[in-house]
Amino acid sequence: MAGSILLIEDDPTLARSIRRNLTARGYPTRGAMTVAEATAAIDQELPWLVVVDIDLPDGSGWEVLRSLRQDGHTDVRAIVMSALRPNARLAHELDAIGVLEKPFPIQSLLRLIAGQQTPSSPARSADNEVER
Amino acid sequence: MARELERPDPDELLARIKADGQPAKGRLRIYLGAAPGVGKTFSMLQEAHRRKERGTDVVIGFVETHGRQHTAEQIGDLPVIPPREVPYKGVIMREMDTDAVIARHPRVALVDELAHTNVPGSRHEKRYEDVQDLRDAGITVLSTVNIQHIESLNDTVRQVTGVSVHETVPDWVIEEADQVELIDMAPEALIQRMRHGNIYPPDQAKRALENFFTGANLTALRDLALRATARGVEEQLSRYMHGHGHGHGRDDHGVHAAVCDRILVAVNHHPTGKTLIRRGWRIAAALKADLVVVYVEPDRGARAAQTVEDERHLRANLQLADELGAQVVRLRGNVAEELAAYVNANQVTQIVIGQSSRGRWSEFFQGSVTHDLMRNVHGVDVVVVAEAKAST
Numbered sequence: 001m002a003g004s005i006l007l008i009e010d011d012p013t014l015a016r017s018i019r020r021n022l023t024a025r026g027y028p029t030r031g032a033m034t035v036a037e038a039t040a041a042i043d044q045e046l047p048w049l050v051v052v053d054i055d056l057p058d059g060s061g062w063e064v065l066r067s068l069r070q071d072g073h074t075d076v077r078a079i080v081m082s083a084l085r086p087n088a089r090l091a092h093e094l095d096a097i098g099v100l101e102k103p104f105p106i107q108s109l110l111r112l113i114a115g116q117q118t119p120s121s122p123a124r125s126a127d128n129e130v131e132r
Numbered sequence: 133m134a135r136e137l138e139r140p141d142p143d144e145l146l147a148r149i150k151a152d153g154q155p156a157k158g159r160l161r162i163y164l165g166a167a168p169g170v171g172k173t174f175s176m177l178q179e180a181h182r183r184k185e186r187g188t189d190v191v192i193g194f195v196e197t198h199g200r201q202h203t204a205e206q207i208g209d210l211p212v213i214p215p216r217e218v219p220y221k222g223v224i225m226r227e228m229d230t231d232a233v234i235a236r237h238p239r240v241a242l243v244d245e246l247a248h249t250n251v252p253g254s255r256h257e258k259r260y261e262d263v264q265d266l267r268d269a270g271i272t273v274l275s276t277v278n279i280q281h282i283e284s285l286n287d288t289v290r291q292v293t294g295v296s297v298h299e300t301v302p303d304w305v306i307e308e309a310d311q312v313e314l315i316d317m318a319p320e321a322l323i324q325r326m327r328h329g330n331i332y333p334p335d336q337a338k339r340a341l342e343n344f345f346t347g348a349n350l351t352a353l354r355d356l357a358l359r360a361t362a363r364g365v366e367e368q369l370s371r372y373m374h375g376h377g378h379g380h381g382r383d384d385h386g387v388h389a390a391v392c393d394r395i396l397v398a399v400n401h402h403p404t405g406k407t408l409i410r411r412g413w414r415i416a417a418a419l420k421a422d423l424v425v426v427y428v429e430p431d432r433g434a435r436a437a438q439t440v441e442d443e444r445h446l447r448a449n450l451q452l453a454d455e456l457g458a459q460v461v462r463l464r465g466n467v468a469e470e471l472a473a474y475v476n477a478n479q480v481t482q483i484v485i486g487q488s489s490r491g492r493w494s495e496f497f498q499g500s501v502t503h504d505l506m507r508n509v510h511g512v513d514v515v516v517v518a519e520a521k522a523s524t
Contacts, residue, residue: 003339014221016298017251024168024198026336028343083222102222109223114199114333 004028005113006047008038008064009081010057018051021106027113035059042068047076049116051109054082062087065094079112158267159310162246163276166357167350169331170317172276173197173244177206179274180242184210193241193266193273194228194259202330210242218251225251230262233271240272247281247301260305277301279357284413284456287406292352295344302455303413307364314361319350363417393421396480397458398471398501400427401442404486405449408517412484413456415515421481425453426474429464468504475509482513 005022009015010033022029030047032038035058038050042064050068052061065078079098080086086099098112161179163172173195184190192212197203213236216229227250233241243266248259256262263273280289283300290296306312317325326337326345397412399405409425416423427450453460463470475483485502506514 011221013252014223016249017220017225018223020249020299024196026332026340028339081222103219103224104222105217105224106226110199 004030004045004047006030006032006038006041006050008032008050008052008056008061010034010053018106018109021110022113025110025114033057035061035063038064039067046073049077049079049113051079051081054080054084054086062090062094065096069094077116079109156270158270158272160263160267160308161272161274161311161313162306162309163274163313163315164357164361165276165278165315166317166353167278167322167345169325170315170322172278172315173203174206175313175315176242176244176274176276177203177210180210180240181208183240189239191233191236191238191241193230193233193243195242195244200331216254218253220251220253227251227254228259228262230255230265233266234269237269238271240274241266243273243275246275246277246305247299249299258301260301277306279353279360282306282360283452284410284417285356285360287410288356289353292356293344293349295349304455304457312361312364314357316354316358319347319354322350323347393419393481394479395419395421395423395482395484396471396475397423397425397453397484398428399425399449399453401438401446401449402486403445403448405445406452408484408486409449409453409456409458411515411517413458415482415484423456423458424461424478424480425450425458426461426463426471428467428470429462430467431465468501468508471501471505472508475512480512482515483509484515484517486517
């Protein structure tokens, strides 16, 4: 399994800010802004974790998780961000490790990720980005 | 509540300080590093403790520990101004509370990561602008930056290491610093620190060692950092010599060049203009020369063919020139003729120009700006930069 996080968020400023926080802590992070981009990014390189916003321009973040699970990628961890109260049943069904209801502090996301045991056999990151 | 009412309005305080002409602008000391994990923040915190022990009023304006335990421990009993929580699109980010730091008015404030971009809704877009406000209020600032975040080195870092850097700080901010201290660490030692989990937790550390933290990358970045620091020392020496009446335009030790050399960068609406400007800036910095960035607005026919995208690139090019402290000149007419006339009238000593993106046959029949220019200027070096991938 590859060593990067896939952040699926359609607001570029927010995405940049979250990515900066993740890369600064040593998590190589790739970005996608739509369901289509996320699907292409997953096909290109399987992330070990997806952080996905539910409200995306071309569909729902749940679709990304559903196709991940249907393709047999049950070991890819998922954190869901949502402006509305997230659907707990869907989160459970699609095996999300965390659900963050907006507004939430960035530290909540960082703590959730830090609590995860990342894969022990990292592959080359597609995004060669190191910020700080 | 009563305490809130008593707190002076920071803008008012800033205005009053400016109006009174007191106190003097705060100093800026920058801890420069070649890579994450060399110990910039740690060194800055150590210096803060030293000053506090000497009785100086030191506060932490903003320090980002990135979850590193050693750095967090180093904060110790230093007073911390609580960060401001800025909600943006449902995520609450933490930014420096510049107003609170100014209101507290310490003698020295620590502000980590000078190149940081603030979340929209903050006082300024960039943290270095907040630092300017603190200094205007008479507060001395200790700050940190990595070499890859310096604007003029952006292209070089990308080409050498393949690392994309999205946040930069203009060179003038670094040049304006009273002191730049290089936190140097041999690549082997840094890799060792990484292996020991002192920078990132083990999983991330392993990935980093396979990607960014290679010996080759770290050596290249360290080389850049050493050169940048050496250049800064040379500039300080040159300023000192000017200040003490040495070598006013007549000796052969580089001071002469500061008076005479003038580098001209010719740009148009193409995004590669940024690469040309940075190249010109580096030449100008090495020679201690003036930098002029010239755009010649083409004749009406060609101008009408420009798109909105072209206009955007042109604005970005000229903005970068301005940020790097270049003199920006706009002319109108035939590009080669106008450039040649400007060069001959303004004692330009070196021209930096991009390679034509047109094919050789097109140039053969229609002529090229570079060739026309070279025919019409004399005693001027012309640097033709091979077409580089545009940087944004």
